[in-house]
Amino acid sequence: MACEQETAAILRGAGQRVTPQRLLVAAVLRHAGRHLSAAEIAREVRARYPVVDVSTIYRTVEMLKGLHLATATDMGGDDLLFEWSAGEAHHHLICSRCRAMQVLDRDYLDGLAERVGRDFGFQADVHHFAIFGVCRDCREGAGA
Amino acid sequence: MACEQETAAILRGAGQRVTPQRLLVAAVLRHAGRHLSAAEIAREVRARYPVVDVSTIYRTVEMLKGLHLATATDMGGDDLLFEWSAGEAHHHLICSRCRAMQVLDRDYLDGLAERVGRDFGFQADVHHFAIFGVCRDCREGAGA
């Protein structure tokens, strides 16, 4: 509710129109607290608003991305996953074997960004990284 | 030629059959010295071997990946890009605006991998990273 007001204000301020679909997509992402696929967002949104097409989800998320309100990440699955991007930047360690995922604090990559910026003038977007590998459990469990 | 012998030996050692298609895909990747899409690999291979289907390319690259001879990376384009993975690990800085790409030395990420391994027991695969952002030229050229 308060959230919706805030989202509306941001959209309006960016010269974007405020529609119920957009507010709902934003609200769903904001309160999910996790990564959602386009299909999942659609399901959640439809629970509160009858007919919303997936294409609208994609178009809306694309716009939210432009406003830096959402991020899209390939987490190794079949589809892109979207997430509300307010709050602290963070990263993910994703196990290639068991798919387990754990959050990695932003400071693990801040140094890299600084160094790359200093050395190459490259402004790295290290807001949301997916790092693949093998987790502790899988390493201890399986042989290798 | 010498390369083909070596590739054949590796395949055989892994219990994989040696076929001209596989040797060619490996050779193309090895000598490309850059990232290739499945379609590009197909084109190169067909230049030397008449009829090779894209599905064979995909199946072969998948197998090479399993043997750690090739890597697949999403570089932000429409399709996956494959690369021969022998030689020094390296990473890429990819400009989201102009698509320019520059190589980043492996040591930029080695520290991260060590730290993650120490702190979480997570064996990060930082063999081939794609870091997106804005390059110096685009930052100086355009306003932001």
Added chain:
DNA sequence: GTTGGTGCAAATGATTTGCAAAAGG
């Protein structure tokens, strides 16, 4: 009123898959 957003349905396009024929060991 204008402009931009939405739903629908159809297109896109890379990757995958079933299967019979062909090749590897």
Added chain:
DNA sequence: CCTTTTGCAAATCATTTGCACCAAC
């Protein structure tokens, strides 16, 4: 021979797009 690989063609499936209609402003 027996098994794996291949080419072909068809299927998948997430994402995109054209378009007529409707909603913001």
